[in-house]
Amino acid sequence: MDYVLIQKKNVRNTYLLVFVFVLMMGFLGLVIDGLFGIFPFGTIVLLFIALIQTLVGVSSGASLVLRSVGAKPAMGKDFEEKQLKNIVEELSIAAGLETPPKVYVMEDENINAFATGFKQKDSAVCVTTGLLKHLNREETEGVVAHEISHILNKDTLLMTTISAILGAMVLVQLFAWRSLRVMLWSGYGRSSRRKGKDSTGYIILALLVMALLATLFSFIGRITVFAVSRTREYLADAKGVELTRNPKGLANALRKIAKMQKTKPRMKNATIATAHLFIADPLKRKINDKEGFFANLFSTHPPIHKRIALLENVPEEVVLEELQES
Numbered sequence: 001m002d003y004v005l006i007q008k009k010n011v012r013n014t015y016l017l018v019f020v021f022v023l024m025m026g027f028l029g030l031v032i033d034g035l036f037g038i039f040p041f042g043t044i045v046l047l048f049i050a051l052i053q054t055l056v057g058v059s060s061g062a063s064l065v066l067r068s069v070g071a072k073p074a075m076g077k078d079f080e081e082k083q084l085k086n087i088v089e090e091l092s093i094a095a096g097l098e099t100p101p102k103v104y105v106m107e108d109e110n111i112n113a114f115a116t117g118f119k120q121k122d123s124a125v126c127v128t129t130g131l132l133k134h135l136n137r138e139e140t141e142g143v144v145a146h147e148i149s150h151i152l153n154k155d156t157l158l159m160t161t162i163s164a165i166l167g168a169m170v171l172v173q174l175f176a177w178r179s180l181r182v183m184l185w186s187g188y189g190r191s192s193r194r195k196g197k198d199s200t201g202y203i204i205l206a207l208l209v210m211a212l213l214a215t216l217f218s219f220i221g222r223i224t225v226f227a228v229s230r231t232r233e234y235l236a237d238a239k240g241v242e243l244t245r246n247p248k249g250l251a252n253a254l255r256k257i258a259k260m261q262k263t264k265p266r267m268k269n270a271t272i273a274t275a276h277l278f279i280a281d282p283l284k285r286k287i288n289d290k291e292g293f294f295a296n297l298f299s300t301h302p303p304i305h306k307r308i309a310l311l312e313n314v315p316e317e318v319v320l321e322e323l324q325e326s
Contacts, residue, residue, distance in 0.1 A: 057164025
């Protein structure tokens with residue numbers, strides 16, 4: 001597998017994604033200008049938001065993601081955290097990283113982990129307290145190797161950019177829908193119509209168009225996330241095994257994740273904007289367990305039983321049956 005080619009492709013896709021994002025925001029601005037007759041005010045404001053969001057994402061996207069899930073730096077005070085930091089350092093050397101990623105821990109009983117960061121030297125690996133509690137050293141190595149592979153392949157650059165952009169789209173979407181809802185619920189439209197103010201109905205129509213377009217763009221962004229995320233998980237599994245020379249560690253970790261997903265609630269600090277970063281879907285959406293056209297279109301992660309089957313080179317039906325019986 002040509003990982004240098006994968007890195008170049010991820011960098012190229014990141015630039016393309018930012019370009020498309022700016023175009024979409026510019027188009028949304030033009031629509032607002034057209035509806036309100038305020039050209040070029042709306043276009044300038046939306047392009048300014050796109051620029052600020054991109055710059056903020058590039059400069060502090062990783063810290064924003066870590067803050068959003070309530071992650072804290074691993075201090076290495078207890079055995080599990082000390083072991084985790086040692087594993088990250090060992091695998092960073094094996095992967096040829098100049099600087100080991102920073103190590104974070106987030107409070108959650110589920111077994112999960114993710115990597116984030118625009119540059120390798122500023123990257124971070126974050127694991128849940130559930131992972132520290134339930135995985136042995138071999139399994140933790142498998143998960144950490146998977147996350148370091150995301151950093152090595154520059155998946156984190158692409159995925160963190162997607163998170164930042166998706167966050168901006170969701171903000172515009174929420175603003176438009178909530179403004180529309182407030183106007184309708186407050187009866188402002190009805191009272192204004194009684195007074196003969198046609199401009200209020202016009203504002204409501206403009207907000208509706210803005211909300212629908214922002215929702216459409218947000219939906220397109222999520223489809224992009226889904227497609228990129230699924231492929232990257234398979235690649236990171238393969239590279240992780242290459243780093244550890246031991247498919248058993250990651251396969252058994254995925255087994256424990258699959259079993260725990262049946263008993264624990266979804267992760268409380270994960271959101272749609274960050275779910276694709278994790279090694280397993282923190283929102284526990286059923287579609288990630290399925291295959292087929294719609295599952296391939298809307299799932300962020302490949303089915304866990306399929307990933308285990310690929311790692312162990314056994315039929316996926318065998319693994320699926322094992323997980324269903326456990």
